[in-house]
Amino acid sequence: MAASGTGNGGTSGSTQDEATPLLAAAETGPTSQPNEESLLIPAASQQADDDDRPLPKVQIFLLCYARLVEPIAFFCIFPFINQMIWETGTVEQADVGFYSGLIESLFSMTQMFLMIFWGRAADRFGRKPVLVFSLAGAAIATALFGLSTTIWQMVVFRCLAGAFAGTVVTVRAMITENSTPKTQARAFSFFAFTSNIGIFLGPMIGGVLANPADQYPSVFGKVQFFKDYPYALPTFATGAVGLSASIISAIFINETLDRKTAGKSSDTTPLSTWEVLKSPGVANVLYIYAHVMVLAFAYTAIFPIFCFTDPQLGGFGFSPLYISIFLGGSGLSQALWTLLIFPPLQHRIGTGGVLRACAIAWPFFFLVMPISNLLLRKGWNAAFWTLSSTGVLVGSGASMAFIAVQLALNDISPSSSSLGTLNAIALALISGERAVAPALFSSLYATGVRLGWLNGQLAFVILIVLAVGLSFGLRWLPAKAEGKIQPAHNEE
Numbered sequence: 132m133a134a135s136g137t138g139n140g141g142t143s144g145s146t147q148d149e150a151t152p153l154l155a156a157a158e159t160g161p162t163s164q165p166n167e168e169s170l171l172i173p174a175a176s177q178q179a180d181d182d183d184r185p186l187p188k189v190q191i192f193l194l195c196y197a198r199l200v201e202p203i204a205f206f207c208i209f210p211f212i213n214q215m216i217w218e219t220g221t222v223e224q225a226d227v228g229f230y231s232g233l234i235e236s237l238f239s240m241t242q243m244f245l246m247i248f249w250g251r252a253a254d255r256f257g258r259k260p261v262l263v264f265s266l267a268g269a270a271i272a273t274a275l276f277g278l279s280t281t282i283w284q285m286v287v288f289r290c291l292a293g294a295f296a297g298t299v300v301t302v303r304a305m306i307t308e309n310s311t312p313k314t315q316a317r318a319f320s321f322f323a324f325t326s327n328i329g330i331f332l333g334p335m336i337g338g339v340l341a342n343p344a345d346q347y348p349s350v351f352g353k354v355q356f357f358k359d360y361p362y363a364l365p366t367f368a369t370g371a372v373g374l375s376a377s378i379i380s381a382i383f384i385n386e387t388l389d390r391k392t393a394g395k396s397s398d399t400t401p402l403s404t405w406e407v408l409k410s411p412g413v414a415n416v417l418y419i420y421a422h423v424m425v426l427a428f429a430y431t432a433i434f435p436i437f438c439f440t441d442p443q444l445g446g447f448g449f450s451p452l453y454i455s456i457f458l459g460g461s462g463l464s465q466a467l468w469t470l471l472i473f474p475p476l477q478h479r480i481g482t483g484g485v486l487r488a489c490a491i492a493w494p495f496f497f498l499v500m501p502i503s504n505l506l507l508r509k510g511w512n513a514a515f516w517t518l519s520s521t522g523v524l525v526g527s528g529a530s531m532a533f534i535a536v537q538l539a540l541n542d543i544s545p546s547s548s549s550l551g552t553l554n555a556i557a558l559a560l561i562s563g564e565r566a567v568a569p570a571l572f573s574s575l576y577a578t579g580v581r582l583g584w585l586n587g588q589l590a591f592v593i594l595i596v597l598a599v600g601l602s603f604g605l606r607w608l609p610a611k612a613e614g615k616i617q618p619a620h621n622e623e
Contacts, residue, residue, distance in 0.1 A: 136223035138271050142614050143164040144320060147601060161603045163544075166492075173181055176322035179273065182517055183313070183547065184311050184314070185313075185314070186310055186314040186317060186318055187311070188584070189383075190305075190309050190384065191306060191309060191310075191318050191321055192309045192321075192384060192516045193379060193383055193384050194302050194305055194306055194309070194381065195321050195322060195324075195325040195374055196325075196379065196439075197262060197266060197298060197302055197376045197379075197380050197384070198303060198325045198329070198552075199325055199328065199329045199372065199376070200266055200269060200270070200300045200369055200372060200373045200376050201298055201299055201329070202271055202326055202329030202332075202333055203329045203336065203369050203372055204273045204292055204332045204334050204369055204373065205228050205238065205331025205333060206329070206330055206334050206337070206368065207273070207333040207334070207337040207365055207368075207369045208276065208337055208362075208365075208366070209333070209337060210235065210291075210337040210338035210341060211337055211338070211341040211342070211362050211365070212231045213227050213231050214341075215279075215285070216230050216231055216234075216282060216285070217360050217532025219281060219282055220462075221279065221281070221282065227258075231509075232291050232569075232570060233286075234282075234285055235289075235569075236567075236570070237286060237289060237290050237293070237466055237564045237566075238289045238290065238292065239562045239563070239565040239566035240293075240294065240562070240563070240566045241290045241293030241294050242294075242296040242299075242558070242559075242562035243297075243559045243560075243562035243563040243566065244501060244559075245293075245294055245296055246296050246299075246300060246555045246556075246558045246559035246562060247404055247552065247555045247556060247559055248555075249265065249296055249300045249301070249551075249554070249555060250262060250300045250552040250553070250554060250555020250556070250558075251401070251404070251551070251552055252297065252551075253297065253300055253304060253388070253551035253619065254388070254401040254548055254550070254552050255401060256300050256552040257386050257388050258301045258304055258305045258308075258386060258387050258388050259301075259305075259380070259384060259385075259386040260388075260552065260563075261300075261301050262297065262298060262301040262305070262380050262384070263297075263377050263380050263381045263455065264297065265295045265296070265297030265298040265301070266295075266298055266373050266374075266375070266376050266377035266380060267374065267377040268291075268294070268295035268376040269292055269298060269373050269375060270293040270370040270371070270372075270376075271365055271370065271374075272288055272289075272291035272292035272294070272295060272367050272414060273288075273292050273369050273370045273373060274367050274369070274370025274371075275291075275366075275370075276288040276289060276358055276362075276366045276367030277360060277362045277363035277364070277365065277367060278366075278603055279383065279567040280360075280621045284354050284593060287411040288366050296558070296562070299593050300551055300555045300556055301551065301559060302322075302555050303322070303554045303558075304387070304388075304550045304551045304554055305384070305387045306318050306322055306520065307388035307550060307597065307617055308388070308424075308452075308550070310341065310388060311335045312541055312542075312614075315538055315541065316473060316474045316478060316482075316534070316538065316614075317474045319468050319474050319537055319538060320469050320474050320534060321470070322534070322537075323465075323466075323469040323470075323530075323533060323534045324466050324469055324470045326464040327465055327469070328466070329549075330462060330493050331459075331462055334366055336369060337363050337365045340356075340364040340365035340368055341361065341362055341364070341365050342361040342362070343357050343361070344357045344358045344366050345361070351421050357576035359460040359490065364517070377446050388551075389546070394398075401546075401548045401552065402545060402546060402548075402551055403548045404551065404552055405551050406545075406549075406555065407545060407552050407553050407556065408556065409472075410543075410545035410610070411544065411545075412444065412543045412609030412611055412612060413544075413553065413610075415543075415607045415608065415609055415612075416536075416539050416540055416543045416608070416609065416612050417540075417556065417557055417560065418604060418607075419486070419536060419539065419601075419604055419605060419607075419608060420536045420537075420539075420540060420560065420561075421560050421561070422534075422597075422600070422604050423486075423532050423533065423536045423600050423601065424536075424564055424565075424596065425532065425564055425568055425597065426597060426598060426601065427530075427570075428564055428565055428568035428569060429568055429569075429571075429572040429590075429597070430497070430571070431593055432568065432572045432573045432576075433572055433573065433576050433591070433594070434457075434458075434461075434500075435454060435458065436573060436576055436577075437454070437500060437576065437590075437591075438454045438457060439454065440469075440587070442504060442507045444509065444580050444587050445501075445579070445580055445586055445587020445588055446504065446580075446587070447503070447504065447505055447507065447519070448507075452518065457523060460520070460523060460524060461523050461524075463523045463528050463529035464523070464525075464528075465527045465530040466528055466551075468528045468530060468531055469530060469531060469533075469534055472531065473485070473531045473535075476488075476531070477534075477535065477538070477614065479613040480615045481613050481615035481616075482535045482538045482539050482542070482612065482613060482614025482615075483535075483539070483608050483612065483613040483614060484613075484615075485532070485535040486529055486532055486533075486535045486536065486539070486605055486608065487527045487602065487605055488533070489528070489531055489532035490532070490598065490601040490602040490605055492526065492529050493529045493532075493601065494526065494595045494598040495526075495597060496522060496526030496529055496598075497594045497595045498521030498590050498591075498595060499518060499519065499523075499526060500522070500588075500591055501586070501588040501592075502518065503515055503518050503519040503522065504586075504587075504588070505586075506518060528598070535614075538612075538614050539608065539612035539613075539614065540553060540554065540557055541609055542612045542613075543609055543611055543612045545566060560571070564599070572590055572593075572594075574594060575590045576589070576590035
């Protein structure tokens with residue numbers, strides 16, 4: 132090993148092979164003693180070996196399975212939550228939307244307040260115990276949600292599910308620690324692909340398994356339990372996924388935090404939350420992270436309403452079937468962009484290059500929607516379908532910014548042992564945005580439509596302005612977060 136050669140180079144017991152690097156170094160200097168540069172060569176060689184480490188695909192696959200739990204748990208109740216609230220018999224129909232929005236906002240708010248706690252715990256006690264415990268807790272809380280018969284029970288169990296937010300923090304940190312600068316783009320493309328799969332599976336589980344006694348009377352019609360608790364089956368199924376992920380993680384996933392050396396060097400001593408925030412470049416990257424996610428949450432909130440709204444009021448006037456087709460096509464397109472295009476593109480132009488490309492593309496992507504509405508109102512149907520469908524499929528490439536900003540966050544981390552805390556800070560910001568942004572931008576869209584401002588396109592005009600602002604914000608992306616792979620070369 133190069134390290135052992137370095138350690139023995141100056142002793143009389145060195146072998147001829149061990150002495151060879153020192154003899155070679157002696158020829159370049161006036162003395163036979165190794166100079167400072169020669170002592171750094173073995174360390175650089177070790178670093179090169181670490182950078183060339185292949186991606187441990189089995190570990191990445193298992194971590195991605197654990198990653199499935201959070202989006203499935205979050206989205207599984209969407210198909211039935213409004214009906215579930217209405218059937219309590221304590222809420223007016225006009226107020227159902229308020230309570231469903233409140234329940235979802237409280238889930239994200241709970242995550243926001245506890246995310247940093249989980250990040251600190253992962254840095255102090257290890258990634259694996261936090262991951263296993265969080266998965267188990269989220270599984271139980273999600274399963275219990277289906278047994279709720281009152282709104283306050285729904286709120287309690289949903290907040291409890293949000294409280295076990297350690298899964299999100301630890302999976303990101305462990306994927307980073309299982310990869311190298313050369314392989315992390317590929318690793319996080321798997322991560323993003325899995326997230327999209329979870330977003331697809333969550334509503335599917337909720338819709339297919341809700342109220343099974345009525346949907347599948349030949350199978351569940353005589354089961355009184357499912358008549359009393361018609362929404363227990365989908366939440367039990369989601370809980371089973373979480374529990375299986377917890378067991379698999381406990382048995383097969385390897386710990387990635389080296390606790391044996393904790394406290395022996397500045398790189399392995401966990402920093403406080405404030406120290407992480409004050410570290411060079413961290414605030415810049417956190418701002419960019421928050422800016423990117425605001426665009427994502429705002430568009431996600433606006434697009435379904437926009438598709439539903441009558442064309443004369445500024446939308447597409449789609450039926451639920453067409454809305455689901457567009458949403459499904461967008462999700463599939465995002466998955467393909469992140470899995471197939473992002474890794475080679477990031478390798479070629481770096482993380483910063485991908486972020487800048489997405490920032491340039493985003494305003495044009497958002498502009499496609501108002502233009503498509505104009506074409507539809509004029510009756511130019513062929514042009515409408517061509518532009519709108521192409522815009523959604525191609526414009527989904529801007530979703531590569533979600534992975535790129537995560538890589539920038541990894542690269543700007545002040546130390547490997549503080550990676551959990553840094554991810555927790557970022558995810559706390561995101562949870563806060565997810566609790567506020569959907570309601571805010573939905574209200575902006577509704578206001579624009581109701582008052583007829585900018586032909587009902589007020590929300591998209593605001594989105595375009597925000598997207599243009601991202602390009603200016605990226606001017607302060609630190610060089611350390613640019614993510615450019617330096618080509619290997621041999622020094623003579």
